[in-house]
Amino acid sequence: MSVDGNGKVALITGITGQDGSYLAELLLAKGYAVHGIKRRASSFNTQRIDHIYQDPHAPAPRLKLHYGDLADTSNLTRLIQEIQPDEVYNLGAQSHVAVSFEAPEYTADVDGLGALRLLEAIRFLGLERKTRLYQASTSELYGLVQETPQRETTPFHPRSPYGVAKLYAYWITVNYREAYGLYACNGILFNHESPRRGETFVTRKITRGLANISQGLEPCLYMGNLDSLRDWGHARDYVRMQWMMLQQDMAEDFVIATGVQHSVRDFVRWSAAELGITLEFSGSGIDEVGTVAAIADPQAVTVRPGDVIVRVDPRYFRPAEVDTLLGDPTKARERLGWVPEITAQEMCAEMVAHDLAAARRHALLRRHGYDIAVVQEN
Ligand code: NDP
Numbered sequence: 565m566s567v568d569g570n571g572k573v574a575l576i577t578g579i580t581g582q583d584g585s586y587l588a589e590l591l592l593a594k595g596y597a598v599h600g601i602k603r604r605a606s607s608f609n610t611q612r613i614d615h616i617y618q619d620p621h622a623p624a625p626r627l628k629l630h631y632g633d634l635a636d637t638s639n640l641t642r643l644i645q646e647i648q649p650d651e652v653y654n655l656g657a658q659s660h661v662a663v664s665f666e667a668p669e670y671t672a673d674v675d676g677l678g679a680l681r682l683l684e685a686i687r688f689l690g691l692e693r694k695t696r697l698y699q700a701s702t703s704e705l706y707g708l709v710q711e712t713p714q715r716e717t718t719p720f721h722p723r724s725p726y727g728v729a730k731l732y733a734y735w736i737t738v739n740y741r742e743a744y745g746l747y748a749c750n751g752i753l754f755n756h757e758s759p760r761r762g763e764t765f766v767t768r769k770i771t772r773g774l775a776n777i778s779q780g781l782e783p784c785l786y787m788g789n790l791d792s793l794r795d796w797g798h799a800r801d802y803v804r805m806q807w808m809m810l811q812q813d814m815a816e817d818f819v820i821a822t823g824v825q826h827s828v829r830d831f832v833r834w835s836a837a838e839l840g841i842t843l844e845f846s847g848s849g850i851d852e853v854g855t856v857a858a859i860a861d862p863q864a865v866t867v868r869p870g871d872v873i874v875r876v877d878p879r880y881f882r883p884a885e886v887d888t889l890l891g892d893p894t895k896a897r898e899r900l901g902w903v904p905e906i907t908a909q910e911m912c913a914e915m916v917a918h919d920l921a922a923a924r925r926h927a928l929l930r931r932h933g934y935d936i937a938v939v940q941e942n
């Protein structure tokens with residue numbers, strides 16, 4: 565494989581995910597040779613990176629995919645031995661908080677021990693002085709928050725099997741840095757989204773669900789906790805910071821956030837407004853509903869004033885919730901000059917535009933007799 569460009573070689577776990585796809589684009593643009601680990605699945609799972617795919621038969625491809633899994637020690641060790649990466653970005657994870665309550669052991673294995681397997685492979689292969697590691701840590705570590713806003717020094721109190729698994733990964737990364745002098749660091753990233761966000765995370769569920777409703781593909785959006793408060797940024801801004809963290813003289817941990825907080829209900833309202841729909845919320849708890857109050861352009865949408873298009877379904881409540889998260893990115897700004905460029909509202913507009921285009925295509929197909937299944941999940 566070619567190491568043209570800047571001569572650096574990166575390995576990304578989770579390259580088929582939201583962040584992995586943006587990071588791969590960024591590193592390729594910087595001239596890296598990029599290797600990614602993808603899981604074997606019974607159907608294609610590379611949609612997010614198909615646009616940067618390079619035919620392995622072509623001369624000097626700079627993107628290469630390998631089958632692998634964070635649960636498989638020998639696979640990871642062999643890949644690191646073969647690839648000899650300068651930088652490893654550990655983005656792979658069972659990343660859904662609600663699902664981690666359903667599959668806690670698997671989540672612990674992949675999200676917790678997966679990080680250890682990579683660190684141990686670097687150490688075992690004697691690559692401590694060559695290979696730098698980025699660990700995808702999370703604001704879910706703060707969980708039941710002890711201080712607002714949350715910064716690098718705020719104590720952790722995770723509230724889910726996902727958060728607890730990521731807590732292990734956080735500390736084992738710090739431990740290998742302290743014990744073996746590895747350049748290994750944690751990015752404590754707050755929620756970040758994009759049109760490539762998985763369809764079952766709240767922002768994408770909202771933009772996709774409301775776009776579908778506006779085109780008559782679904783009747784209603786069923787939501788969990790509308791009061792939840794999050795600090796939402798754009799994935800494109802956040803992967804820039806992941807790269808910056810590995811280019812410093814010394815490995816350090818950073819909070820990556822916007823410093824601005826909104827509720828899930830706000831995000832529903834903004835998304836509806838992007839579609840020309842004014843939503844009014846009434847009731848409370850599981851009886852809360854979102855009703856169409858006004859429409860900007862009746863030709864553009866199939867809903868009408870008075871239609872109830874948002875309801876609460878307790879199925880989407882979590883056994884333990886993280887009610888509020890707000891990050892303080894001061895250290896990242898002062899030390900690395902990082903500032904987010906895209907606001908949550910701008911990101912929401914981009915996501916709605918993306919999902920509306922897809923909904924219109926589906927609606928058109930349906931009008932011409934092709935039945936398109938529309939699935940809604942948590
Ligand atoms: P995604 O869920 O979009 O992507 C996760 C990636 O991990 C996918 O490529 C997935 O593969 C892969 N993966 C899952 N299980 C395994 C496994 N057993 N072995 C190898 N790979 C696996 O997550 P994001 O891109 O949003 O997040 C990237 C990382 O950052 C994750 O670790 C997440 O926990 C963390 N994080 C995310 C935040 C966010 O708001 N997005 C905030 C803070 C942290 P497949 O495509 O086959 O499913």
Ligand code: GDR
Binds near residue numbers: 662
């Ligand atoms: P989160 O993201 O749990 O913060 O983890 P998610 O978008 O799933 O939930 C955010 C908040 O919205 C509430 N919510 C709902 N969530 C989902 N998924 N579906 C719903 O219908 C719904 N209704 C309300 C949730 O209860 C929660 O409070 C994300 C993941 O990317 C993690 O991997 C990452 O570590 C953290 O962000 C930072």
